Amino acid sequence: MSQERAEELRRLLNLAAHAYYVLDAPVMEDPVYDRLYRELVELEAADPVLIRPDSPTRRVGGAPAEGFTSVDHRIPLLSLDNAFSLEELDDWYGRLLKVLDREPAAGEPPQVLPMVGELKIDGNALALSYEQGLLVRAATRGDGERGEEITANVRTIRSVPLRLQLKRPPAWVEVRGEAFIPEAGFAAINAERTDRGEAPFANPRNACAGTLRQLDPKVVASRRLSFFAYTLHLPGDWEPGPEDPAVPRGQWQALGWLRAAGFRVNPHCALCPDLAAVKAFCDRWEQDRRGLPYATDGVVVKLDDLRLQGDAGFTQKAPRWAVALKYAAEEAPSRLLRLTCQVGRTGVVTPVAEFEPVPLAGTSVSRATLHNADRLAELDLCAGDTIVVRKAGEIIPEVVRVLKELRPAGAARLELPTSCPECGSVLVREEGEAATRCVNNGCPAILRGSLRHWVSKGALDVDGLGIKLIEQLVDRGLVASIPGLYRLDAALLASLERMGETSARKLVAALEASKAQPWHRQLYGLGIRHVGEVNAKALARAFPAAADLAAAAAEAPEQLTAVFGIGPEIAQSLQQWFATSANQALLGQLRELGFSLASAEGPDDGRQETAGPSPLAGQTFVLTGSLPSLSRSQAQALIEAAGGRVSGAVSRKTNYVVAGEEAGSKLAKAEALGVAVLDEAGLRALLGAEPA
Template sequence: MPFSSFRELNALREENGEPLFANPRNAAAGTLKLLSADEVEKRGLDCFLYHVVTSIPGLETHWQALETASAWGFQVSAHRKLCRDTHEVMAFLDHWETARTSLPVATDGVVVKVNDFALQRTLGMTAKSPRWATAYKFKAEQAATRLLSVDFQVGRTGAVTPVANLEPVLLSGTTVKRASLHNADQIALHDIRTGDTVYVEKGGEIIPKVVGVDLSSRPTGTFPFEYITHCPECGTLLERDPQEAKHFCPNRWECPPQIKGRIAHFMSRKAMNILGGEALVEQLFSKNLVTDPSGLYYLTPEVLSSLENWGDKSTGNLLRSIEASKQVPFHRFLYALGIPFVGETTAKYLASHFRSVQELSKASAEELTEAPEIGEKIAESIREYFQHPRIALMLEKLRASGLPFEQSAGEANRISDSLEGKKFVVSGQFTRSREEIKKLIETHGGKVLSTVSANLDFLLAGEKTGPAKMQKASKTGIPVISETDFLKMIGEMPATGTLFETKKPDSLFEL
């Protein structure tokens, strides 16, 4: 949303007595949430394209792709540069550090990309992002305000974070009232005291941070900040690993925010994908209905009907998602357990190396470090986790509820998750046998169905595919792909771009 549209929009809202948007970003997000194309048009939202997913022959670089998109009539940023070395990249960043203030839209950084598509493919992706693109953030804006008081938050892992309560101040278009103070060391380093005027900065995080103190305006009669010694939630004496800057509440099993945090993590989308947010966890925990993840599998409609603001429809959805969670792959269940230092990727390595909770739980430190990507710190954390009597009890309940305690035969043969959740019908003749094709789909995490229906993702059509199947796919709008398309999807043939390439059913069959 250009600044000009933003100003116009706010002027109109002011006239109509409506609340104003804080900044163009909020205004753009608020506009899209209305889900109305008319409103988007009225409010002057615009769009730049930054990436073309293509396998068009001849397009071999990102630069060429952008030029082509521009020639097609799409709006592409004019402020791009093809740099031949890091000096040119640095000079570009330096230039825009200040020049950006004269742009018609708000911007917070620059993305540096590898130009050559072939090199992009070689570099590939990490679990989170491509290795061939990286973001540079401009220096954040700062504001000065008074530090009123400090709260302490305890997270899922017991880590304590000091949070500053500030006199409200405008920063990059939003009003800031709270900011992170990092840890005890940072507070001591800057000698931050209650009553001080502090500098706040907005980085990439949601919550801004305190980055310094204006000593010249310190009021008289202040004292150095005294960090808390006990957990604000459960009163336990805090501990501090000399290697880590943070304080921890060691009361893992009784400290409420840690228990609630583990339940919420277990339910999260990338873990067991069980519906319901923080408010639900809070209610279940405060009523003593769920005190660890295993409790979720003992919930009944009767119990849920006693919750405030919780209707029959929500109950049905929640119970269905709990039931469906029993079918997640083994590695996701391992991730859901929330073993300290075991993230999504580590959980995958552990799942394919040990293949069951039983094997993993009885593995020695040496056996654990033999698994790929597992160091001593993670090994120790896993050992500690499984040795705890409470964990043993919880795992027993989870096992009784039918959760995936081992890798299924299909998962064990997995080569990749590139087709995870995708459903295929395979029809016609291919250069390799149909059985071989079906096996490839399964080893890459996909499913093979026998009939074309609306919940299908792809019809993989070889030579002489029956016209009835093609017609049905065309009617239901299911993409028909060739053997070559399919091999590109699973990386057996070079693909250009990163997403699936599909082609629409042949128009002949639409007649």
């Protein structure tokens, strides 16, 4: 009897919470809810066997966590490319049509593709994982591939369902969305902090981020976060029950699926039949957003058709089928105080404007990068100028223009120095480059930047070695290179400012443990120009040791550009880096310290090699149109797994063009050049795969 009553109470309370927090349509009076909730608490206390993961009593409970663990996202949580004007939105749409082979012929209007417009909530992205309908994990975005597991905290968010409202839930569901603090709640939080003598949060986004990383879920619950779901990932073999929503074929249907499953979806979204409707939606909300009870900073535009999304694919960091149109930031005037310069880890000297503090987008701003000498000349800055400052994308401060009518008489023009502000070496600007550089490898600023990069999370991930400690080590002459970090002992470290014996021992242990980081992290940590985390992984798969990569750079650079995503600029950078004697010496010292500079699993970073030769080795393919059973990304993965390479353009070097329905100009070019054309069946035959 107790079990049946507990099940009934859970059902009633969850329905009431969904109606109140998601639908904004209460179905139960507060006293009734409280009475039923107390009854369930008493039943579970008397018999803990009755406690279930989806019980509303589980939203807040347990002792504070000691820390957060890092977890892999089942599906990467990527960021979006930005557009800052309707013209840039046009450019994005043009690129989308091009990658989908739907470019209009000369004189014809662009093809119409339905899109979905959604308000861009100014909060923190979350990845929610459900298994058999139950919430099992919640994680932050992190670097897109790994995030921090914060399930206990997210359980406190009432608009996040603990159980999906489905009769036949899939084996797994991945939901993406935005956690945020409504502005009324933000004001209340800051009022409480001020009363306690604590510094107020700068803006709701910062408050939300700080809240999600609280170790005590009870603190999180007290701040009443909310959540809007906006993206859905389902297993391909799921069959919904008779009363469940159908498998969505587009983003608009996916939002409906999320609503039906119990999620709160932002009501201010629209299915737009064409780009003109998208622009009208953006224009409307640029004004109307100011009346909303939460912060927004733009509109996210997504291609509606999920199959076409798959065909469009991704760049290295963002989907091609979506873009965030950011609204123009507010601007404020200020008086320029001075021009300073920063020297980065690659020696690039960046001018920085320092000005009287001004409030912008919820924060106080007093510095802004001026990028390079060209931008400095374009602004025509003089000492004491009154400048107009804004936040690009409401995040990064920038100087927009100079109010020359307010310029002081006789003000001196500001220019980049000719010598490095850190080491005094003559600065160099190579022809065709915008950057001005210090080329002294012994420059303290370059060394500090190199060390920070080496120990960063994407590289060797050395915990406990922060910016302040690196500055001490370099300024005191205790470390003169990356290998120097590994020659430090605990006694020396313990003598430094803000370091004790325990912290010193932990840091030495962390440095030693970092030697076991995989080859692709070591490669990224070397800080080779243009080699980011994604490219480092691709290179490490293709060249399983530093010696292999060095040999290709010196003797066969065409092997570098044969790696997907590696172009001539990156190849040239690799050639220059490995040809430098100081870098060769660095690799030798790292080997002596115990770094493998190689993949433990051998070629392809641990992926099993197929028996015999790769069937498509050395062959270049171009994909065009929609294939019957494969998305473009799936076809590309099959080709690359078989040793082939997928290119975006047809040329005489192309071996095959794989064409599906609505193939565009690439098919015509292939026929004109005499390049072999395959359909999906022909591709599968080359791969030796069974027909779909």
